[in-house]
Amino acid sequence: MAVALLLRAGPRLLIRDPGALGWEVLPWESGPSEEDPLPAGAIRILGRLSATTEIEVGSESLRRAVERLGRRARLAGSETIRRARATIPVPTDARERRFLIDLARARLEEALRDPDEVLIALAREEERVERALGRERNAALEFGRGGDPNVAAYAGRWARFRDLFEQHHRELSAELERAAQRVLPNLTQVVGFRAAARLLAQAGSRAALGRMRSARLQLLGSKRRPSPERGPKYGILYRGERMEDVPPARRGAYARSLAALAVIAARADVHTGRPVAPELKRRRDRRVESLRRGTRA
Amino acid sequence: MPRPSLFRPTQRHPSLWSRPEERYPTYWVETLGSLPPTHGERWSAARGRTVRHFDPYRSKLAAAIARGWEGDLPAVGEHWLYLGAASGTTASFVADLVGPTGRVYAVERSLRPFGRLISAAERWPNLLPILADARRPREYVDWVPPVAGIYLDISQPDQVEILRENARFFLQDRGRALVALKASSIERGVPPAQHARRAAEALAVEFRVGAPLSLAPFHRAHYFLDLNRSPASSDSGPSARRSTRGSGSPGPRPR
Ligand SMILES: C[S@@+](CC[C@H](N)C(=O)[O-])C[C@H]1O[C@@H](n2cnc3c(N)ncnc32)[C@H](O)[C@@H]1O
Numbered sequence: 001m002a003v004a005l006l007l008r009a010g011p012r013l014l015i016r017d018p019g020a021l022g023w024e025v026l027p028w029e030s031g032p033s034e035e036d037p038l039p040a041g042a043i044r045i046l047g048r049l050s051a052t053t054e055i056e057v058g059s060e061s062l063r064r065a066v067e068r069l070g071r072r073a074r075l076a077g078s079e080t081i082r083r084a085r086a087t088i089p090v091p092t093d094a095r096e097r098r099f100l101i102d103l104a105r106a107r108l109e110e111a112l113r114d115p116d117e118v119l120i121a122l123a124r125e126e127e128r129v130e131r132a133l134g135r136e137r138n139a140a141l142e143f144g145r146g147g148d149p150n151v152a153a154y155a156g157r158w159a160r161f162r163d164l165f166e167q168h169h170r171e172l173s174a175e176l177e178r179a180a181q182r183v184l185p186n187l188t189q190v191v192g193f194r195a196a197a198r199l200l201a202q203a204g205s206r207a208a209l210g211r212m213r214s215a216r217l218q219l220l221g222s223k224r225r226p227s228p229e230r231g232p233k234y235g236i237l238y239r240g241e242r243m244e245d246v247p248p249a250r251r252g253a254y255a256r257s258l259a260a261l262a263v264i265a266a267r268a269d270v271h272t273g274r275p276v277a278p279e280l281k282r283r284r285d286r287r288v289e290s291l292r293r294g295t296r297a
Numbered sequence: 298m299p300r301p302s303l304f305r306p307t308q309r310h311p312s313l314w315s316r317p318e319e320r321y322p323t324y325w326v327e328t329l330g331s332l333p334p335t336h337g338e339r340w341s342a343a344r345g346r347t348v349r350h351f352d353p354y355r356s357k358l359a360a361a362i363a364r365g366w367e368g369d370l371p372a373v374g375e376h377w378l379y380l381g382a383a384s385g386t387t388a389s390f391v392a393d394l395v396g397p398t399g400r401v402y403a404v405e406r407s408l409r410p411f412g413r414l415i416s417a418a419e420r421w422p423n424l425l426p427i428l429a430d431a432r433r434p435r436e437y438v439d440w441v442p443p444v445a446g447i448y449l450d451i452s453q454p455d456q457v458e459i460l461r462e463n464a465r466f467f468l469q470d471r472g473r474a475l476v477a478l479k480a481s482s483i484e485r486g487v488p489p490a491q492h493a494r495r496a497a498e499a500l501a502v503e504f505r506v507g508a509p510l511s512l513a514p515f516h517r518a519h520y521f522l523d524l525n526r527s528p529a530s531s532d533s534g535p536s537a538r539r540s541t542r543g544s545g546s547p548g549p550r551p552r
Contacts, residue, residue: 008439059439075435078465086443086469092376092400097425100440104415104426111408111428121408204430223454 004049005076006042006066007058009090011099013042016084018053023088038065046071056080116206119179123197126176129169136162186265189277190284191258192241199236199262210270217266218259237262242288250291257287304341304348310370312393314348324351324362326393330421336386349390353515356387357450357477360515368507368523369473374398376444378467380431380459381451384410385417385424391448392424399423402441406430431459434466443469452479457496461503468526476522478509493520500524 002018008028015024026041038046046069049055056076057063066073076084111117140162143155173194180193183206187196202221203209212220222235233252237243237259246254261280268276304314304325315322325341325348332340332347339350353360371377373396382388382403392401403418404427405411411428418426429437431451444467449460460474468474478496480489487495493509500506504524512519 009442010440059435062439078434078462081438082443082466082468090442092442097422100425100427101415101418103440104411104418104428107428108408108411108415117408124407125409204432 002050002053003056004046004053005056005080005084006062006073007076007081007084008062009085010096012090013039014084014088014090015042015045017045017049019048019050025088025090035061036065038069043069115179115183116200119176119183119197120201120204122172122176122179123194123201126169126172126194127198127201129165129172133162133165133169136165184266184269186268186275186277186280187262190241190265190280191237191262192239195236195240198239199266202236206270209266212263212266214256214259214263217263218255242284245288246291247294254287254291258284304343309367310394311373312396313351313370321363324359325349326351326390328389329393329397329423330389330417336384349393351390356390357512357516357519357521358387358390358448358475360512360519361475361510361521363515364510364512364521366510366521366523368475371395371399371446371448371475375446376400376442377402377446377448378441378444378463379403380447380449380463381405382410382414382426383407384413385421385426387448387450388414388424389417389421392421395423397423400425402427402437402444404429404431404437431463434463438466441467443467443472445469445472447472447474448476449474450477457499460500464503464526470526472526474504474522474524474526476524477512477516478520478522480518480520489518489520493522496520497522503527 004018005014005016007014011028013026013028015026016022017024024041024045026039028036028039028042046055046066049071055066055071055073057066057073058076058081060075063073063075111121140155140158143158176197177188177193180188180197184196184200187199190196191199199217199220200206200209203212218234218237219232220235220237222232234240234255237255238251240255240258240262243251243254243258261284265276265280268274303316305316307313307315307324312327314325314327316325328340328347328349336355338352338355341348351359351362353363371391371394373394375395376399377391377395379388379391379401382405385403388401388403392399395401401421401424403414403424405414406429408428411426414426418424425440427437427440431449432455447460447463447468449456449463451459453459456476456478460476464472464474478493480492480496490509490511493511497506497509500522503526505527507523509520509522512521
């Protein structure tokens with residue numbers, strides 16, 4: 001059965017037409033964008049292919065470009081792509097470089113217009129600052145508090161700088177909170193803004209967060225590997241709302257319940273936009289109370 | 298600024314220079330990019346050459362060299378895929394090593410460092426920035442050709458799987474990979490060295506793997522792995538060649 005293969009190589013399109021010998025390399029200059037329409041030469045070649053010829057493509061965006069022309073296409077496997085590309089030398093020239101740098105700019109600008117991406121960036125930044133601040137506080141605690149006036153003067157100056165850093169962290173947190181409330185209103189109310197934002201950052205995208213199952217979400221961000229016996233009980237949710245109200249021995253159980261509620265909240269934020277948080281918060285708080293009393297709910 | 302006459306060429310790479318210092322030599326790389334340097338590193342210019350200090354505290358590749366790793370550096374003219382490029386500190390050195398006929402495709406997913414990576418790419422003629430998640434190579438298969446090497450430095454629990462998946466899409470048959478492995482806190486009760494060994498074993502299915510090299514004291518709980526795709530392993534799994542290289546001592550180490 002005949003298979004045509006289409007691969008994009010930056011500003012070029014590579015086509016292997018089973019009816020012809022070897023590869024066609026066509027310039028593809030309209031970009032930089034992933035949704036560029038196919039170049040005219042490619043449309044002609046596709047038009048020549050018999051209806052039974054199958055079409056394989058390298059990427060999703062190329063598949064969309066082919067399907068916009070009314071032909072079906074499927075994704076080629078990684079090995080097919082690697083081998084095919086190894087047989088055709090494609091020049092790496094100034095044109096390719098310009099194309100990729102322009103594409104990088106366009107993608108960065110697009111990402112910065114997207115509230116989800118901005119929330120992800122803020123979440124990563126806040127986490128980094130929080131960690132650095134933690135190190136600062138520990139270092140300050142370990143710093144000798146002796147009676148020497150020079151040491152005291154130094155410690156005083158250091159403390160002022162730390163205050164500025166704390167101030168920066170507070171402002172960053174406030175911005176993170178506003179962004180999280182906008183992007184994930186339900187999830188933010190159920191697990192708190194910091195955990196909600198970090199869950200999104202760790203999931204990688206709103207769509208991935210919306211697909212997440214509760215067992216996975218519970219462990220999201222855990223640095224340890226899951227294992228049946230001594231596996232981790234929580235990752236990001238350790239910083240979830242009301243965790244500190246739960247006795248330490250019951251926090252794993254609470255993380256499990258919180259993850260189940262978080263999944264409902266996240267799906268509502270991603271798919272329906274319905275305000276489900278009030279009900280979920282009631283369930284969350286009832287769960288906290290029962291874990292505190294040591295009864296099973 | 299050090300006196301230029303003190304720089305000595307090294308045998309392992311035409312762009313790598315060493316300079317004897319009190320206890321250990323420091324390493325310097327002749328730069329392709331225009332000044333100022335990417336991250337405030339020391340530099341020195343003389344007789345038409347500009348070299349930048351390859352600081353083992355700033356770069357895990359430099360740390361591997363300082364720790365006595367003697368494997369092959371990225372070579373002139375090669376294409377490399379660099380995963381987790383951040384703002385381009387080490388990636389710019391890899392770009393220097395592959396030279397004007399080589400290419401470094403630098404993948405980073407965080408927006409802030411990526412902005413700085415773009416500025417570095419403007420100044421290095423062979424450094425190409427790609428905003429993407431290294432877990433989804435399908436998203437940059439349109440932009441990255443087959444490469445001679447993959448450099449991975451992303452400190453994620455699934456770093457080994459990320460390397461494998463990228464190798465399937467991009468690594469040439471005789472390609473190699475250099476990995477800065479973060480071995481801390483992945484699993485409780487497992488010391489970092491053992492974790493690094495396990496990662497090496499997991500990769501031995503498709504690569505010939507050298508012994509993990511600790512990057513302490515420059516980078517705590519980090520290990521450096523030097524991998525070669527065995528020519529046989531990409532077609533015929535079971536007949537993959539056994540490790541012949543790099544299985545012994547990783548070379549002399551200072552300290
Ligand atoms: C330790 S830093 C890399 C430092 C850099 N290699 C150097 O030496 O100059 C790790 C980087 O990997 C990035 N990273 C983490 N996970 C990633 C992923 N899945 N895809 C792409 N980049 C990722 C982080 O954003 C961070 O910038």
